[in-house]
Amino acid sequence: MIRARCEVLSVRRAGLYSSLTLVAPEIADAAKPGQFVQVGVPDGREILLRRPFSIHQASRRGGWAGTVEVVFDVVGPGTAWLAEVRQHEFVDVIGPVGRPFVLPKEQQSCLLVGGGYGAAPLYFLAEELRAHGKNVAMIIGARTAERVFKPIEGKRLADTMWITTEDGSMGERGRVTDLLPDVVRKTGAQVVYACGPNAMLRAVAEDALARRVPCQVAVEELMACGLGVCWTCAVPLIASDGQGWWNVRACVEGPVFNGARVWWDRWLGDAEEITPAEGFEPMLEPETVEAGPR
Amino acid sequence: MPGDGAVLTDGRGIVSPPEPSLEVDLNGVRFATPVLAASGCFNTGREMAELVDLSRVGGIVTKSVTLNPRKGMPVPRMAETSSGMLNAIGLQNVGVTEFRAKEAPWIEGLLGVTPVIVSIAGRSVEEYAQVTIRVRDLPGVVAIEANISCPNVERRNQVFACHPDQAMEVVGAMSRLTVVPVFAKLTADVTNIVEVAEACVRAGAHGLSLINTLLGMAIDVETFRPKLGAVTGGLSGPAIKPVAVRCVHQVAQALPDVPILGIGGIRTAKDAVEFLLAGAWAVQVGTANFFDPQATVRIADGVRDFLARKGLRGPADLRGRVKVEDRVREPAYPGSG
Numbered sequence: 001m002i003r004a005r006c007e008v009l010s011v012r013r014a015g016l017y018s019s020l021t022l023v024a025p026e027i028a029d030a031a032k033p034g035q036f037v038q039v040g041v042p043d044g045r046e047i048l049l050r051r052p053f054s055i056h057q058a059s060r061r062g063g064w065a066g067t068v069e070v071v072f073d074v075v076g077p078g079t080a081w082l083a084e085v086r087q088h089e090f091v092d093v094i095g096p097v098g099r100p101f102v103l104p105k106e107q108q109s110c111l112l113v114g115g116g117y118g119a120a121p122l123y124f125l126a127e128e129l130r131a132h133g134k135n136v137a138m139i140i141g142a143r144t145a146e147r148v149f150k151p152i153e154g155k156r157l158a159d160t161m162w163i164t165t166e167d168g169s170m171g172e173r174g175r176v177t178d179l180l181p182d183v184v185r186k187t188g189a190q191v192v193y194a195c196g197p198n199a200m201l202r203a204v205a206e207d208a209l210a211r212r213v214p215c216q217v218a219v220e221e222l223m224a225c226g227l228g229v230c231w232t233c234a235v236p237l238i239a240s241d242g243q244g245w246w247n248v249r250a251c252v253e254g255p256v257f258n259g260a261r262v263w264w265d266r267w268l269g270d271a272e273e274i275t276p277a278e279g280f281e282p283m284l285e286p287e288t289v290e291a292g293p294r
Numbered sequence: 295m296p297g298d299g300a301v302l303t304d305g306r307g308i309v310s311p312p313e314p315s316l317e318v319d320l321n322g323v324r325f326a327t328p329v330l331a332a333s334g335c336f337n338t339g340r341e342m343a344e345l346v347d348l349s350r351v352g353g354i355v356t357k358s359v360t361l362n363p364r365k366g367m368p369v370p371r372m373a374e375t376s377s378g379m380l381n382a383i384g385l386q387n388v389g390v391t392e393f394r395a396k397e398a399p400w401i402e403g404l405l406g407v408t409p410v411i412v413s414i415a416g417r418s419v420e421e422y423a424q425v426t427i428r429v430r431d432l433p434g435v436v437a438i439e440a441n442i443s444c445p446n447v448e449r450r451n452q453v454f455a456c457h458p459d460q461a462m463e464v465v466g467a468m469s470r471l472t473v474v475p476v477f478a479k480l481t482a483d484v485t486n487i488v489e490v491a492e493a494c495v496r497a498g499a500h501g502l503s504l505i506n507t508l509l510g511m512a513i514d515v516e517t518f519r520p521k522l523g524a525v526t527g528g529l530s531g532p533a534i535k536p537v538a539v540r541c542v543h544q545v546a547q548a549l550p551d552v553p554i555l556g557i558g559g560i561r562t563a564k565d566a567v568e569f570l571l572a573g574a575w576a577v578q579v580g581t582a583n584f585f586d587p588q589a590t591v592r593i594a595d596g597v598r599d600f601l602a603r604k605g606l607r608g609p610a611d612l613r614g615r616v617k618v619e620d621r622v623r624e625p626a627y628p629g630s631g
Contacts, residue, residue, distance in 0.1 A: 046376045048561075049584060049585050050585050222371070224379055224581075224584045225583070225584035227342065228337070229335060229341055230372070231366065231371070231386050232369075232372035233371075234368075234383075234386070252341065
């Protein structure tokens with residue numbers, strides 16, 4: 001983790017979303033897909049806490065020019081402030097934070113599933129996977145066509161790409177999960193990666209588990225610090241032997257988790273029981289290689 | 295006081311006051327700066343070490359440790375509020391056995407870097423006693439903080455600091471079991487905090503940590519649901535500072551010889567000075583660490599600048615110096631004025 005005052009290179013619209021590019025050479029050098037940055041809000045505001053944004057692109061140009069790009073939707077006072085930040089202003093950034101996606105050692109066929117602007121880190125991941133010689137298929141979904149995140153870039157990056165919208169205004173009508181079984185069959189996906197709304201992650205992870213396909217999800221949970229000290233971003237994670245569970249921190253133990261080990265019922269639902277009666281199945285942990293500078 | 299230190303020259307004949315020292319002595323418990331990291335906001339410093347020079351942090355109060363592991367509350371555990379935040383973690387921690395195994399070597403490694411205060415929480419007097427026995431011998435631990443005021447517990451009657459007699463029982467049991475100084479961390483959610491403070495001191499508390507988060511609640515008006523999984527939670531951040539300053543002032547007036555660690559919404563050096571003026575001997579910074587990992591260092595530097603500007607020698611020169619004599623005050627509580 002590095003803390004830096006970073007110059008804003010650009011703030012752009014990306015469809016209905018905003019995209020912020022920061023001059024952050026050290027963070028860009030260290031960044032891996034799935035990791036995020038914590039952007040500090042200036043003093044003198046009613047809001048205090050940093051805002052986490054997953055890294056959409058890290059361009060490692062060596063030396064001084066490296067940049068990090070994040071994508072966001074204006075959903076509250078923090079993102080409203082950020083959308084008004086101007087070029088050449090400086091913002092306080094900590095990053096890269098968290099555990100990244102890991103790349104498969106053996107498996108060749110990778111499927112990336114994204115919802116809304118949550119798909120942003122998957123483009124970074126797709127580049128890494130391609131650089132490691134993997135086949136990349138993508139399904140990107142959103143409510144409407146204008147909320148589909150960077151479909152053209154997606155088509156350029158992926159070997160095959162599907163788009164879904166709930167209103168049918170782009171691609172197939174429906175949700176990414178409607179298309180999932182068909183795409184998994186067609187692509188012979190051996191590894192699934194997902195990023196987007198937590199309910200979508202759950203559906204993707206459960207589908208993958210049923211097919212015995214390893215699945216990594218990048219989750220989102222409210223975090224006060226993003227540094228591993230506040231313990232607010234708790235995700236109930238099942239032990240790797242299936243015996244018991246523990247609340248882990250999405251910021252430092254995540255945000256990328258093995259989808260089969262997240263106890264979705266307890267995290268997203270209202271599971272009351274403290275320990276599952278019959279334990280969990282032992283989980284799929286494929287051999288992996290770290291993503292990173294090529 | 296101001297200006298009565300030795301007069302020095304800078305070699306060019308200009309008279310300058312002596313460089314202030316940030317060292318504080320809380321009746322035998324010493325810190326290199328009066329700005330410590332508060333419990334639940336710094337763990338044991340391991341994660342923060344990447345972003346802040348721990349040798350410049352006045353001290354670290356660990357996240358509270360309990361006898362057995364606790365998994366804590368369901369999410370959402372946090373809600374941002376105006377100039378503050380609510381949290382309901384529920385004292386999640388690995389329990390004292392694993393704490394000893396994993397954190398003791400790290401804490402020992404902090405010897406000579408920064409002093410550590412272990413915070414203890416529990417559901418019963420017995421639990422506080424059992425944990426005290428298991429942490430009292432850890433090298434690097436200069437004090438124990440009795441967290442008897444966490445609002446995120448299953449039942450309100452587990453907030454021992456809401457009742458002077460219960461607070462006394464816990465602090466008494468802990469103090470009898472160790473020569474390590476015990477600081478009692480109190481809540482402002484009581485009618486008379488002075489009464490609780492006095493009970494803790496009578497029971498053997500070396501000092502007092504004032505204050506813990508305030509019990510609060512926030513509701514999502516779209517869904518009609520509480521914003522926290524636990525419904526209620528602890529309010530922290532600048533929003534609670536005036537409440538904390540008031541508590542420190544009241545307790546310091548009643549117990550001027552008892553070391554007070556002032557806590558509650560400290561974000562700037564000015565905030566820290568305010569607590570010192572109210573009667574704190576040192577302060578702890580909590581929520582500010584979340585958005586500024588270097589907050590403790592930045593604030594200590596600012597306190598040094600403030601002392602230099604005022605020609606003071608150290609934080610003790612500020613302690614309890616708030617001038618209230620010329621103010622007409624209503625008694626804080628019936629009969630206490």
